[in-house]
Amino acid sequence: MQVALGSILIGISNYTYEPSLCRRKSAGKEKVEYADVLSLFKNKLEQMRADISLLQKHMSQLGRRPSVQIYNSSYKMAKEVLPPHCADILITSPPYLNNYHYIRNTRPHLHWLSLIESSAELKRMENESFGRFWQSVRSLPPIQLSFDLPQLNDLLSLIREKTPEKGVYGGSGWANYAAAYFNDCHEFFGIMRGLMKSKGRLIIVIGNSILQGVHVETDRYLSEIAYLQGFAVRGRHEVRKKRTGSSIIGSSIRHEMNRSHVNLYEAAIELEAPGD
Numbered sequence: 001m002q003v004a005l006g007s008i009l010i011g012i013s014n015y016t017y018e019p020s021l022c023r024r025k026s027a028g029k030e031k032v033e034y035a036d037v038l039s040l041f042k043n044k045l046e047q048m049r050a051d052i053s054l055l056q057k058h059m060s061q062l063g064r065r066p067s068v069q070i071y072n073s074s075y076k077m078a079k080e081v082l083p084p085h086c087a088d089i090l091i092t093s094p095p096y097l098n099n100y101h102y103i104r105n106t107r108p109h110l111h112w113l114s115l116i117e118s119s120a121e122l123k124r125m126e127n128e129s130f131g132r133f134w135q136s137v138r139s140l141p142p143i144q145l146s147f148d149l150p151q152l153n154d155l156l157s158l159i160r161e162k163t164p165e166k167g168v169y170g171g172s173g174w175a176n177y178a179a180a181y182f183n184d185c186h187e188f189f190g191i192m193r194g195l196m197k198s199k200g201r202l203i204i205v206i207g208n209s210i211l212q213g214v215h216v217e218t219d220r221y222l223s224e225i226a227y228l229q230g231f232a233v234r235g236r237h238e239v240r241k242k243r244t245g246s247s248i249i250g251s252s253i254r255h256e257m258n259r260s261h262v263n264l265y266e267a268a269i270e271l272e273a274p275g276d
């Protein structure tokens with residue numbers, strides 16, 4: 001019931017996703033004066049019940065009943081809750097390189113649904129997040145990659161040189177953001193290597209990005225970083241050709257990129273863990 005309430009919460013409030021969370025007033029939208037909370041909540045519960053029945057129907061056709069264990073925790077804690085080399089398959093979609101601030105954007109849910117006890121927990125969650133937030137790394141001295149990938153290094157240098165007149169709001173801040181993101185990708189694959197069984201499969205869904213007008217093929221770099229960590233790249237499947245809603249493509253840059261025909265897409269990369 002909490003999940004159901006969480007999923008309708010923003011729609012019945014005076015917040016809106018644009019795509020980041022902001023007040024309806026700031027987005028030029030009418031105030032929500034009245035909402036039929038009970039009907040919306042009931043409809044959502046009914047949809048969830050239909051989904052659960054569908055799943056149960058499929059599950060009853062399986063030879064055995066799988067058990068489920070959910071760990072409400074960062075992947076960084078994986079080694080503390082799972083034994084080494086226990087996973088046959090890993091399916092995930094980590095945060096994209098678009099500075100979407102999950103913690104800030106889910107603040108109402110975190111508080112209203114008692115998923116956190118105090119605001120101090122927000123800081124801990126932020127520190128455990130995959131990727132740093134641009135706001136927290138833009139003013140730091142230049143962040144270097146913690147691994148050797150010359151092509152990515154060159155790309156970060158290109159971003160770093162853009163719009164120097166904007167100071168940390170220009171290329172240097174965004175290059176720091178991207179370097180910290182790719183360093184986390186490298187750490188992520190290191191942790192996953194310890195969890196995967198020999199020849200286990202990984203499916204990772206990720207979108208490309210445009211930083212300071214520079215196209216970053218995140219899926220390609222993620223594959224190369226995974227390779228550095230011992231994974232073999234078995235495939236790449238484009239799952240969506242057009243995405244909208246990246247918060248970091250300024251309108252002038254979007255215009256420029258449209259002219260050069262760079263599309264935002266999502267791809268699933270398929271990797272294989274090292275063998276024995």
Ligand SMILES: C[S@@+](CC[C@H](N)C(=O)[O-])C[C@H]1O[C@@H](n2cnc3c(N)ncnc32)[C@H](O)[C@@H]1O
Nearest residue numbers: 073074075076092093094095096102128129130
């Ligand atoms: C691109 S979204 C994927 C969402 C998911 N596939 C879904 O459909 O709900 C990335 C998700 O990674 C989560 N995340 C960020 N840092 C994480 C971490 N250190 N450990 C686990 N999840 C994390 C974010 O909160 C966000 O929900």
